[in-house]
Amino acid sequence: MPAGVYVVVEHLNGQIAELSFELLSAGRQLADARAGKLYALVLGAGGEASGVAGACGAADAALCVDHAALAGFAPEAHIVQLAALLKERPPAVTLVSNSSKGMDLAPALAVALGVAVVTNVAGLAVEGAKIVATSRLYGGKIAVEAEVEGGAAVLSLLAGAFPADKGKSGKPVAVETVSPCPQLDNARVAFKRLERPEAADIDISKQEVLVSVGRGIQDKENLALVQELAEALGAALCASRPLVDMGWMPKSRQVGKSGASVKPKVYLAVGISGAPEHVQGMKDAATIIAINSDPKAPIFDVAHYGVAADLFEVVPALTEKLRALRG
Numbered sequence: 001m002p003a004g005v006y007v008v009v010e011h012l013n014g015q016i017a018e019l020s021f022e023l024l025s026a027g028r029q030l031a032d033a034r035a036g037k038l039y040a041l042v043l044g045a046g047g048e049a050s051g052v053a054g055a056c057g058a059a060d061a062a063l064c065v066d067h068a069a070l071a072g073f074a075p076e077a078h079i080v081q082l083a084a085l086l087k088e089r090p091p092a093v094t095l096v097s098n099s100s101k102g103m104d105l106a107p108a109l110a111v112a113l114g115v116a117v118v119t120n121v122a123g124l125a126v127e128g129a130k131i132v133a134t135s136r137l138y139g140g141k142i143a144v145e146a147e148v149e150g151g152a153a154v155l156s157l158l159a160g161a162f163p164a165d166k167g168k169s170g171k172p173v174a175v176e177t178v179s180p181c182p183q184l185d186n187a188r189v190a191f192k193r194l195e196r197p198e199a200a201d202i203d204i205s206k207q208e209v210l211v212s213v214g215r216g217i218q219d220k221e222n223l224a225l226v227q228e229l230a231e232a233l234g235a236a237l238c239a240s241r242p243l244v245d246m247g248w249m250p251k252s253r254q255v256g257k258s259g260a261s262v263k264p265k266v267y268l269a270v271g272i273s274g275a276p277e278h279v280q281g282m283k284d285a286a287t288i289i290a291i292n293s294d295p296k297a298p299i300f301d302v303a304h305y306g307v308a309a310d311l312f313e314v315v316p317a318l319t320e321k322l323r324a325l326r327g
């Protein structure tokens with residue numbers, strides 16, 4: 001049975017992406033269940049790869065490749081190099097993030113290696129020689145189980161599906177430098193530069209308490225009501241997509257499929273229907289509270305607590321109560 005598990009590590013400016021720690025955590029679990037080894041694959045340029053590899057202590061070894069063509073992310077170079085490296089080893093499981101990079105890598109790498117690919121993976125189990133991967137499709141509406149016979153495959157894992165903490169370890173890791181493959185000298189696509197979005201005032205994915213507002217607020221001027229509630233609660237304000245599309249809130253405050261995924265301790269959804277694209281970004285909040293005038297609104301299916309009432313009555317009353325409690 002092929003027992004090795006390989007994790008493709010994403011990094012930027014010498015920092016490993018949180019998603020990659022989630023992969024290392026899932027990979028560790030898989031490797032242990034299959035009595036195999038876990039390898040971190042770190043590609044980069046200018047010595048960046050070996051610098052980053054030291055933080056992959058959850059792995060048994062880190063394999064580093066350094067070449068100018070591997071600077072930043074040019075999919076062709078990364079696919080060619082990963083395929084060359086993995087072809088020299090026994091067929092194994094390769095884990096990539098379901099990120100924009102991972103979506104480029106997973107199918108092409110699977111074709112190059114001649115193995116199966118399973119995307120959007122949120123759960124993994126080992127049953128004898130088989131790996132059972134559970135994927136969440138259509139914004140989480142459908143769960144699909146795929147059995148990988150023999151266990152050799154490329155799997156792309158959804159963000160937030162595995163605990164990043166278990167992928168972080170201060171243990172020293174054996175670092176092996178692998179020679180770059182010759183095709184990198186002829187790579188046809190080169191990474192030129194990274195253009196960063198304008199810095200957001202706050203990072204909503206790191207907030208503990210969020211008040212999120214949706215189209216039920218009806219008018220831009222009414223946002224003051226929820227802003228006051230957020231302040232009384234010590235929370236940050238975020239929103240559903242329509243409010244961002246209308247220019248009422250900045251894009252950096254959008255929660256959902258095409259916005260940010262958030263995991264606060266408390267998520268208070270005000271006038272939000274609970275469309276799957278919104279729920280995808282907030283369903284992992286520890287406590288979800290919804291205020292919506294429609295008792296059949298789907299947000300109540302994911303909410304732990306709900307108030308089926310007019311937000312224009314509930315929100316000011318709640319703000320007043322909170323202010324009184326806080327003195």
Ligand SMILES: Cc1cc2nc3c(=O)[nH]c(=O)nc-3n(C[C@H](O)[C@H](O)[C@H](O)COP(=O)(O)OP(=O)(O)OC[C@H]3O[C@@H](n4cnc5c(N)ncnc54)[C@H](O)[C@@H]3O)c2cc1C
Pocket residue numbers: 213214215216217239240241242243254255256257258259260270271272273274275276277278281291292293294297309310311312
């Ligand atoms: C590819 C794609 C990506 C998308 N990405 C995202 C995304 O990242 N994030 C996102 O949020 N959406 C996203 N959407 C849009 C999503 O499908 C929904 O259209 C959107 O989430 C709805 O926003 P809403 O709940 O604010 O508005 P609505 O669906 O219009 O809901 C408004 C709610 O307010 C309630 N309401 C009205 N008046 C009151 C009142 N006085 N008091 C209390 N409640 C009231 C209503 O009962 C209703 O439930 C995406 C869609 C697509 C196709």
